[in-house]
Amino acid sequence: MNTSREPLLSLREATVSFQGFIAVDHLDLDVGKGELRCLIGPNGAGKTTTLDLICGKSRITSGEISFKGVPIHALKEFQIARAGIGRKFQVPSVFRQLTVRENLSIGQSRATGVLHNLLKFGSNDDRSRLEEIAVLVGLRDEMETLAAHLSHGQTQWLEIALILAQDPALILMDEPTAGMTAHETAKTATLFNRLRGKHTLIVVEHDMGFVRDIAETISVMHQGRLLAQGTTDEVANDPRVREAYLGSGGIGHA
Amino acid sequence: MSGKVSFQILTYGVVCLAILLLPIVVDDAFLLNKYSRYLVSGMLAIALSLSWGYAGILNLGQATTFGLGSYCMAMYLKLKTVPIHTGSDGLPDFMVWNNVTELPWIWVPFHSTAFALAAGILVPALFAALLGWFMFGGRVTGVYAAIITLAVMVVVNLIIIDQQSYTGGFNGLTDLAQFELFGFEFDAYSASTYYLVAIGLTISLFLSLAVTRSKTGLILQAVRDQEERVRFFGYDVALYKTFVFAFSAAIAGFAGMFYTIVMEFASPTFLGVPLSLSIVIWVAVGGRQSLLGAMLGALLVTGVQGALSESETFLETWTLIMGALFVLIVLFLPKGLAGAFSALIDRLAPASRAPISQAVENSPKAEAHIGGAA
Numbered sequence: 001m002n003t004s005r006e007p008l009l010s011l012r013e014a015t016v017s018f019q020g021f022i023a024v025d026h027l028d029l030d031v032g033k034g035e036l037r038c039l040i041g042p043n044g045a046g047k048t049t050t051l052d053l054i055c056g057k058s059r060i061t062s063g064e065i066s067f068k069g070v071p072i073h074a075l076k077e078f079q080i081a082r083a084g085i086g087r088k089f090q091v092p093s094v095f096r097q098l099t100v101r102e103n104l105s106i107g108q109s110r111a112t113g114v115l116h117n118l119l120k121f122g123s124n125d126d127r128s129r130l131e132e133i134a135v136l137v138g139l140r141d142e143m144e145t146l147a148a149h150l151s152h153g154q155t156q157w158l159e160i161a162l163i164l165a166q167d168p169a170l171i172l173m174d175e176p177t178a179g180m181t182a183h184e185t186a187k188t189a190t191l192f193n194r195l196r197g198k199h200t201l202i203v204v205e206h207d208m209g210f211v212r213d214i215a216e217t218i219s220v221m222h223q224g225r226l227l228a229q230g231t232t233d234e235v236a237n238d239p240r241v242r243e244a245y246l247g248s249g250g251i252g253h254a
Numbered sequence: 255m256s257g258k259v260s261f262q263i264l265t266y267g268v269v270c271l272a273i274l275l276l277p278i279v280v281d282d283a284f285l286l287n288k289y290s291r292y293l294v295s296g297m298l299a300i301a302l303s304l305s306w307g308y309a310g311i312l313n314l315g316q317a318t319t320f321g322l323g324s325y326c327m328a329m330y331l332k333l334k335t336v337p338i339h340t341g342s343d344g345l346p347d348f349m350v351w352n353n354v355t356e357l358p359w360i361w362v363p364f365h366s367t368a369f370a371l372a373a374g375i376l377v378p379a380l381f382a383a384l385l386g387w388f389m390f391g392g393r394v395t396g397v398y399a400a401i402i403t404l405a406v407m408v409v410v411n412l413i414i415i416d417q418q419s420y421t422g423g424f425n426g427l428t429d430l431a432q433f434e435l436f437g438f439e440f441d442a443y444s445a446s447t448y449y450l451v452a453i454g455l456t457i458s459l460f461l462s463l464a465v466t467r468s469k470t471g472l473i474l475q476a477v478r479d480q481e482e483r484v485r486f487f488g489y490d491v492a493l494y495k496t497f498v499f500a501f502s503a504a505i506a507g508f509a510g511m512f513y514t515i516v517m518e519f520a521s522p523t524f525l526g527v528p529l530s531l532s533i534v535i536w537v538a539v540g541g542r543q544s545l546l547g548a549m550l551g552a553l554l555v556t557g558v559q560g561a562l563s564e565s566e567t568f569l570e571t572w573t574l575i576m577g578a579l580f581v582l583i584v585l586f587l588p589k590g591l592a593g594a595f596s597a598l599i600d601r602l603a604p605a606s607r608a609p610i611s612q613a614v615e616n617s618p619k620a621e622a623h624i625g626g627a628a
Contacts, residue, residue, distance in 0.1 A: 078485050078486075078488050078489055078490050081486050081487055089483070093480055093483045094480070096479055096480075098472070102472055102475075105469065105472060106473055106484070106487060109488045109489060112490065114470055114493055114497045115470075117470040118470040119468065120468055120469040120470075121467060162487075166488075
């Protein structure tokens, strides 16, 4: 664990039970400011659920989640987002009937009031910032294209771009490279390495090659609990992690 | 993009101008009265297009707020008739027949023109805001929201019929005075009333256009596409939906006030299921994602309906014809006439659009691919 940084996000004994099924079980997790944390684990380990708990999509049954030292687990989703937490979903989720530019404009959500936005028209966006983000994710030439007409990789990029436009302190990424080509994955790794430091990131990922490219600290989850935490090599050599992943005795022990 | 916007404003302006100039060629009081009624339908279609087409809220009870606006105007015009259509104590005639001895408190402020005009817009808007707050705060969406709006309308309708001594019951409010503003009298069968309604329509259309073109309008369209996603950007989705629901109700109430002026009465049928479902048909035919399309859809359908129902040959069958027209459009033009029109324009100017249609064909495969990967 990286103790030299102040923790931006911390989960204490976070537990969630879905009608008796405990998806996340007394999870303790600290993520420091500016850190890029990878969250890995076998299927059903509770990784996506953990992200859901942080951003308010699901509610903890017991425990505490605090962000910048303030408890957030009782806040509404939009309040958590306003506090500075952004989320990219596993299934890319963009506004398919709107153009890329319109999508980005919605991502730029510093002002969230109905009446305030009623007096704001297209030209009031921070256009240069939107262009900058579009260049960053390679969608510069698709600004007027409907999101429904983008390829799968481009859609993933667009959702990442929406989060960049939102500019939250903490970014939760759920399998950002799913369905991307090797080339696109490499580009994503470069981008994430650039975001490190300016933003705090928690990345759930299956692609170990990608994790190796970006990770400083890896947290391994198994059956809703934190199994191990450390550098790539430390985690890879941990016998408990090997057992959980190989799964030979994993299910039997449960 | 800005070129596209100015083209849209120009198109809307030309259509409104054509509507405003119609009395120059039509000089028949009866026809102008009929056309005024069609224009009111156009306003209702704009209101539904906002909530259904832009925000994805299918309001099957749009006539509720229309009726509330209409009754506000009728109460005002009824009090204007004092002392002609009244009893000895200056009460509206139907109250005398119902043994009411004192003007009910709810009627008293309708002596004031300013209050009545504001109420015709604000009462429906506040009513919708309250309903919307409960529905959208409780995350009631889709078909359930539609059913609630329908049920609420039936309840309001029953209350109005039931409270005969305050509302005139089944008969509604009849024998009204003519609407008068700044000393000018608006005869229902005259060009002046037609102009009044046409100006109301133009205001509604351009105000709605401004809403849809603002960032709030953009966020509402995003809510229609992916409600969850919008929430996680920090927007209070319930508040946005409540806003558009109330704004749409305000326009419907505005339309209701004009309808009372044009029809010279208000009736519980104004809050009826048949009218409410007709609005859905107008908007579906015209194209729900286009304000102008929805409005023209209303003018077209009510116009054809009027022509068919008055002609000898179709006297018996016109409802069948209207039904068939609706089914055909829903089946073959899911985006209505406006959608068909813009598809036609895209085809005539294909230069920059070619790669898009290709991408459309590819997108289902891409989705299948995601499913496979997951």
